[in-house]
Amino acid sequence: xxxxxxxLRLFPKDITGDLVKDRQEVxxxxxxxQLILDEPTFNGGHDIGPDPFTTVLSGLIGCTLTTxxxxxxxxxxNITDIHCSVNMIQQTEPFKTxxxxxxxxxxxxxxxxxxxxxxxxxxxxxxxxxxxxxxxxTKLSDDPAVSAxxxxxxxxxxxxxxxTKKFTA
Numbered sequence: 340x341x342x343x344x345x346x347l348r349l350f351p352k353d354i355t356g357d358l359v360k361d362r363q364e365v366x367x368x369x370x371x372x373q374l375i376l377d378e379p380t381f382n383g384g385h386d387i388g389p390d391p392f393t394t395v396l397s398g399l400i401g402c403t404l405t406t407x408x409x410x411x412x413x414x415x416x417n418i419t420d421i422h423c424s425v426n427m428i429q430q431t432e433p434f435k436t437x438x439x440x441x442x443x444x445x446x447x448x449x450x451x452x453x454x455x456x457x458x459x460x461x462x463x464x465x466x467x468x469x470x471x472x473x474x475x476x477t478k479l480s481d482d483p484a485v486s487a488x489x490x491x492x493x494x495x496x497x498x499x500x501x502x503t504k505k506f507t508a
Contacts, residue, residue, distance in 0.1 A: 353487045364388060395469075396425045396438070402465035403440065410459045416452060420445025423460075438469065 355368045356376075363384035364377040376391055378384030389397060400423045411418045422445070427438045442460055460466065478490025 355483075392427070396427065399438065399440065399463075399465050399469065400425055402463045403442070403460050406463035407442075407456060407459055410456070418444055418446050418448060418452070418456075 350370065352370060354370075356365045357368075358365055363382070364375050364387060367374040367376060375388035376394060377386055377388040378390050379386045382390075384390070403423050404421055407421055411421075422443045424441045425438060427436055429436050440460070442456065444456075448456070476488050478488065478495075479492040480490035
């Protein structure tokens with residue numbers, strides 16, 4: 340059977356955010372509740388939640404560890420403790436971001452297991468997302484209930500309207 344490539348929205352309901360009046364923190368609404376993002380005090384925030392960069396890197400850690408856990412469980416390997424550290428640097432000219440990730444294990448791991456676990460980590464879904472081509476389609480709307488990628492400004496050309504409509508539920 341040949342599988343056709345499909346382009347689907349990852350989330351049935353948009354993740355949304357709202358800025359609190361005269362504050363730096365952002366309230367993120369997701370499928371199961373709310374999350375607060377904030378800037379550190381040196382950047383004008385109150386540091387009551389992770390900043391946006393910390394959140395992106397946290398997503399990479401979470402995906403890496405859960406993907407490895409599923410793989411280790413599937414293989415029946417006795418690897419119960421996995422640690423993941425990440426950090427990043429940004430170069431300004433030319434603009435380039437490098438993310439560094441290190442994994443360590445609380446149990447002895449064979450060379451063959453290390454090789455496979457490294458491959459699995461490098462190919463977890465969030466790592467693939469961050470390493471792939473990313474396009475951000477931003478629109479303005481007079482209505483906050485409008486779905487992501489939709490809006491009335493800038494006026495759409497026919498091609499981009501067709502692409503965006505593919506993603507709406």
